[in-house]
Amino acid sequence: MRVWVARPEPGAARTGAALAARGHTALVAPVLAVRPTGAAVPEGPFDGLLLTSTNAVPALRDAAVLLRGLPVFAVGARTAALARAAGLGPVREGPGDAAGLAALVAAALPAGGRLLHATGTARKPEPAASLTAAGFAVVIVEIYAAAPVLTLPASVGDALAGGGLDAVLHYSRRSAAVALALADGSGHGGAFRRLRHYCLSADVAFPLEAAGIPVHVVAARPRETDLLDALAPRLGDGAR
Structure with missing residues (x-):
C-alpha cells in the first residue's frame, strides 16, 4: 500500500522504515514540527516523572542529570525505551494510554506524592486529572511544542491529486485534525476523505469521525505494531 505518514519527526522516519520493511511505500510528510520550548525543569523534590x-x-x-535516579512512569513501550536510552529512570512502562499510566502510578506510589509531568504546550487533562483526584500533586512543565506546518506538504498534494496514496496513518488527535484542515485548505479534501484512515486510538479518530470521514481501522491497543499489522500487504488483500 502507498501510505502517508503524517506524524512528526523523529517518529515519522522510523514509521516509514517499518512500512518499507513490510512491503509498503511510505510517504513521510509530517504536519507537525516538534521543538523544545527551553522551559526550565522546576525544583524538586519529586517522587516520579511522568512521560x-x-x-x-x-x-x-x-535536565537529564538533575532527573537521574527519579522513577519514570512512561505511557508506553517506545517512550519507556527512549527514557532508558537517555539514562533516565528506573522506568516503569504503562499500557499505552493516559488512564493506564495514572493507574500504574497510583499502584506504585503512595497518595500525596509530588509528580513532575514533562509534556507539550498542547496537552490533555489526563493523566494529571486522575492523579490529582487520587491525592497526588502534579507539577506541569511544558517542555516541547508541536507547531502545525503552514501548508500541505507539496509531495502529499501531488500524491492526492494524482491518486498516488491509498492510506494515511494517524498517531494523535491533533495531527489528524491538522492533516484534515491542510487537505481541505489546499483543495484536496475530497481525495483525503477517500483514503483509508488508520488511527492509533479512538481519541485519535475523533476529529475525522466528527467530520464525517469513515475510519478504516482503530488499533485495538494504542501501539504502532497493532496499527501496522492492520495494513493489508497489498491494496485489497484482507482489507475491510
Whole structure:
C-alpha cells in the first residue's frame, strides 16, 4: 500500500522504515514540527516523572542529570525505551494510554506524592486529572511544542491529486485534525476523505469521525505494531 505518514519527526522516519520493511511505500510528510520550548525543569523534590509522549525525552536532554535516579512512569513501550536510552529512570512502562499510566502510578506510589509531568504546550487533562483526584500533586512543565506546518506538504498534494496514496496513518488527535484542515485548505479534501484512515486510538479518530470521514481501522491497543499489522500487504488483500 502507498501510505502517508503524517506524524512528526523523529517518529515519522522510523514509521516509514517499518512500512518499507513490510512491503509498503511510505510517504513521510509530517504536519507537525516538534521543538523544545527551553522551559526550565522546576525544583524538586519529586517522587516520579511522568512521560506521556516520546517527544518529551529529547527535550529533557539538558535536565537529564538533575532527573537521574527519579522513577519514570512512561505511557508506553517506545517512550519507556527512549527514557532508558537517555539514562533516565528506573522506568516503569504503562499500557499505552493516559488512564493506564495514572493507574500504574497510583499502584506504585503512595497518595500525596509530588509528580513532575514533562509534556507539550498542547496537552490533555489526563493523566494529571486522575492523579490529582487520587491525592497526588502534579507539577506541569511544558517542555516541547508541536507547531502545525503552514501548508500541505507539496509531495502529499501531488500524491492526492494524482491518486498516488491509498492510506494515511494517524498517531494523535491533533495531527489528524491538522492533516484534515491542510487537505481541505489546499483543495484536496475530497481525495483525503477517500483514503483509508488508520488511527492509533479512538481519541485519535475523533476529529475525522466528527467530520464525517469513515475510519478504516482503530488499533485495538494504542501501539504502532497493532496499527501496522492492520495494513493489508497489498491494496485489497484482507482489507475491510
